[in-house]
Amino acid sequence: MANVVDMNACENGQHPYHYLVYGLRIASPFPCPELMPSTDGPVDLVVTEGNTPHHLEDATASGFKFEANREHVLIKTLRIADILISHGTQAIVQRKNGASDEEVRFLLLGWGLGAALHQRNILPLHASAVSLGNEAVAFCAPSGTGKSSTAALFVKQGYRLLDDNIAALGRVDSTYMVFPGSPTLKLPGDVVQKPGFAFNVGQCGQPVFSKYVVEVRKDFSAQPQPLRKIYVLTRREKPPFQLALLSGQAKFDALVKNIFVLRILRGIDNLAGLFYSLRTLASEVAVAEIPLPVAPASYEGLVGAIERDLAVRKVREELP
């Protein structure tokens, strides 16, 4: 069905670009400048350009732009690329004519890696994550709510980015850790063009899918961080920044709704594993809802609200 990938190809120059993202070392035939380079350790995921099947045999789930079964996820788009993710170890990318490198990478490093994480039983939350020094917090929200903008606010205040789109959670010694992703913020034009925006707009380049890519390597945490708390960003008619701790089904519901590419997971047929992972996560990590003010009001006060909630202001002041 698919091209057989020669893992030894990693050693003979066919995949000269190696990166570390979400705890995975990937080998790629093309550069991914938005990722952190890596030279050490075995390769976990090999990316190859080649032909993908038109459909998956024995697909157990299918939907908008994807098909999935226990071993494979096939992402299908009309204009950018089709990508076959297999066993969490192989990704075959078949470009469409006219697709830009940036668009292909956007798809591969988003949905593609999301599928690979599910296949490897690493829980990807649709969340941005920042390091507060020696622990992390994650901000869950649907697209367009303000995950990346929230992360940008924290980076502006001196904290370090872990990722602005996926909080990849894995258990290490009975602790949920957030694995670093990409040292970039993908921000909408109205945020980037805001007067006093902290980052150099001139370095952003052309937008990809209406988002400007801002590199923040010097403000990036390259080490996994233990997860302290999850905040669910909402835009409701409530006093802004007034936190509400979630419990029971409300907490479970919030976590389920913020799993990255959850619909793909149903094809992988591991909902039981998902349930027990979420139950463990819910029992060990607090989850709170935090309403954001309705635009165009500023939410500069969000960082202070989180700092007060976690009593981390002193920690931030001690950062070099």
Added chain:
Amino acid sequence: MNAVTLESRLARNEDLVSGRIDDEFIMMSIETGKYYQLNLTASRIWELLDTPQTAGELCDSLRSGFKVSPEVCQKEVLDFVSRLVAREIVQVV
């Protein structure tokens, strides 16, 4: 669907996984991904059905500790269990 009687042997739907989150009992269908919270009575029935048993045996277990007549208990339990069967949380085996 046949009516549930005291002699109906009941068992958990094996396509459901469950667990407590904080003080609430949550379960999810691994077939459909749908999930819901069980109230105290339903969660107690679920726990008792760790071993398949008849509705009558369930009544006896549930009635202990409550001052209620067997007839009232049976009527309420059968009604409640029937709804769990209708929702495919519990099945007649």
